Amino acid sequence: MLQLVAEQPQSESADADPYxxxxxxxxxxxxxxxxxxxxxxGPVAYLALWPVMVLALDISYWLTLAITIPAAGFLLRTFxxxxxxxxxxxxxxxxxxxxxxxxxxxxxxxxxxxxxxxxAVHHGAAGDIDRRxxxxxMTMTVREYRDASPKDRAxxxxxxxxxxxxxxxxxxxxxxxxxxPSKSQSKAQRNSVWLTNLALFVVIGAACLLIGWQxxxxxQGPMVLIAGAMGVWLFxxxxxxxxxxxxxxxxxSYTEAALQGSSYLKLPKVLQFFTGSIGLHHVHHLSVRxxxxxxxxxxxxxDVFADVPILSIAESLRCSRLKLIDDSSGRLxxxxxxxxxxxxxxxxxxxxxAS
Numbered sequence: 244m245l246q247l248v249a250e251q252p253q254s255e256s257a258d259a260d261p262y263x264x265x266x267x268x269x270x271x272x273x274x275x276x277x278x279x280x281x282x283x284x285g286p287v288a289y290l291a292l293w294p295v296m297v298l299a300l301d302i303s304y305w306l307t308l309a310i311t312i313p314a315a316g317f318l319l320r321t322f323x324x325x326x327x328x329x330x331x332x333x334x335x336x337x338x339x340x341x342x343x344x345x346x347x348x349x350x351x352x353x354x355x356x357x358x359x360x361x362x363a364v365h366h367g368a369a370g371d372i373d374r375r376x377x378x379x380x381m382t383m384t385v386r387e388y389r390d391a392s393p394k395d396r397a398x399x400x401x402x403x404x405x406x407x408x409x410x411x412x413x414x415x416x417x418x419x420x421x422x423x424p425s426k427s428q429s430k431a432q433r434n435s436v437w438l439t440n441l442a443l444f445v446v447i448g449a450a451c452l453l454i455g456w457q458x459x460x461x462x463q464g465p466m467v468l469i470a471g472a473m474g475v476w477l478f479x480x481x482x483x484x485x486x487x488x489x490x491x492x493x494x495x496s497y498t499e500a501a502l503q504g505s506s507y508l509k510l511p512k513v514l515q516f517f518t519g520s521i522g523l524h525h526v527h528h529l530s531v532r533x534x535x536x537x538x539x540x541x542x543x544x545x546d547v548f549a550d551v552p553i554l555s556i557a558e559s560l561r562c563s564r565l566k567l568i569d570d571s572s573g574r575l576x577x578x579x580x581x582x583x584x585x586x587x588x589x590x591x592x593x594x595x596x597a598s
Contacts (some may be wrong), residue, residue, distance in 0.1 A: 253431075263498060263529055263547055270541040271532035273335050280335070281519075281536065285324050286350055287316035296462045297454050309464060315469035316517035322351045323535050326547025327358035330531040349442055352467075352577045354422045354434035357428060366531060369482060370500030372568065373492040380479055384568040385581055398450060405563045408479065413471020473518070480559040481506050481524040484552060489573035501528035507542070516541075525551040 251480070292314040299307040318357035327333040328344030341355075348355040351471050365378030375382065382397055383391070391399070422440055425434040468483055488504030490496070506523030515522060523538040525548060533541055542548045554562070569584065 248348050259494055266545050266547065267530040267533060267541060269532055271332070271534075271536040273333060273534050273535075274332075274538075277536050278333055278534070279469075281320075281324055284319040284516075285317055285519075286347060287349065289314055289321055297458065299305070300458055300461065304461065307462060311462065312464045312469065313464045315472065316472070318351065318466055318470040319473050320517050320519055321347055321501070322470070323521055325351050325353065325355075326362070326521075326533055327519075329355065330360055332532045332534045348439060349446060352417050352433075352443065354435040354439040357424070357432040358421070360428070360432055365527065367445075367497075367520055369528060370488040370490060371492055371495040372489045372502035373495075380483060382483070382568055382575075384570045384571045385576065385584075387583075388567055400566075407470050408563070409475055410468075412475045412549050413468055416475060417471045460526055477508070477518060477521060480508055480562050481521075481552060483565055483575060484550065484554060484558075484562050485565065485575055486574060487573075498529065501525055502547070504528070505551075506559075507548075508559055509553060509555055 251416060269446075292310060293396070296307050296310050296314065299310055305466050311550040324333060325344055325347035329339045331337060333343065334340050344359075345355045351575070361378040363378075368374035368377070369379065372384070381399070381402060388396060388399065424436040428436070447459070449485040482504060484506050486503075487506075490500075502525055505524040506522075507525050510518060510522050519535040520538040521527065521535065523542050526533060526538045526541045529547075565572045566578055567576050567581055568574070569576050
């Protein structure tokens with residue numbers, strides 16, 4: 244399979260344009276009262292709905308399923324707070340970001356330290372075509388796909404299938420993959436995985452003893468699928484749109500990658516609330532220190548964001564058709580466009596060795 248290069252995360256302060264850093268500085272200030280509101284309308288609301296859903300099981304499972312929809316929204320919102328804590332942007336104090344982040348990590352089923360590292364690598368390499376592979380969506384170029392073995396092509400096509408990515412993907416990315424430490428992780432990151440697994444075993448075991456394992460799965464399962472599908476879709480469209488920024492390492496720019504390689508997904512206010520304004524991804528990539536509740540104000544007030552890529556919900560849904568990176572232009576192409584511009588990509592040359 245295609246081997247992609249992962250490097251250590253780069254420093255935002257070292258790579259971002261000084262003017263942009265200075266302009267965003269006022270927005271990179273957490274406000275305790277606003278942060279507490281986020282917690283009340285995220286993890287607290289999510290946990291408060293659990294006994295309601297348990298009681299609803301005695302009335303009707305359909306009623307329970309109806310409640311899992313807003314509960315999944317609060318779970319997704321909790322993930323955004325977890326995400327902000329990994330960037331150190333939800334609180335002024337490092338210890339508060341670390342310990343609240345670890346608590347949120349148990350709710351969203353992710354190891355805090357391990358995810359923080361892989362996500363930092365993603366921020367330090369987003370849009371760099373030579374440094375794909377850690378914390379992002381696997382994306383081949385046309386040439387890489389052409390040179391891949393039939394088996395690897397089949398795996399890649401299956402992976403990029405919308406059903407696999409948005410229905411099966413959440414099960415893998417939320418439930419299975421975070422439980423498995425990798426050899427490339429540091430000892431601290433592997434410990435993060437094992438300690439999170441142990442804590443989840445205790446918490447979930449206690450919940451199953453309290454309400455029953457079947458009841459737990461009947462409630463948790465739909466929430467994970469709904470929140471997970473939304474989360475995977477958000478993460479996908481943030482860096483997978485037609486004219487997204489892709490450059491080689493020697494030409495790559497942190498600022499350009501943030502402004503042209505991260506989408507502004509315009510959502511209705513209710514969806515923006517549940518997604519923690521993460522659709523304003525261009526602001527977040529330019530400065531990870533801006534907490535979720537300041538992203539909109541930064542976008543509205545700064546001229547640097549005047550020409551960023553904007554996606555509607557309808558346009559974002561069409562992004563799932565994009566499959567491969569054009570080696571010459573850096574554009575993402577559909578399978579039909581790949582066949583039109585590079586017919587050889589549909590047939591592997593007989594002389595090409597398998598990767």
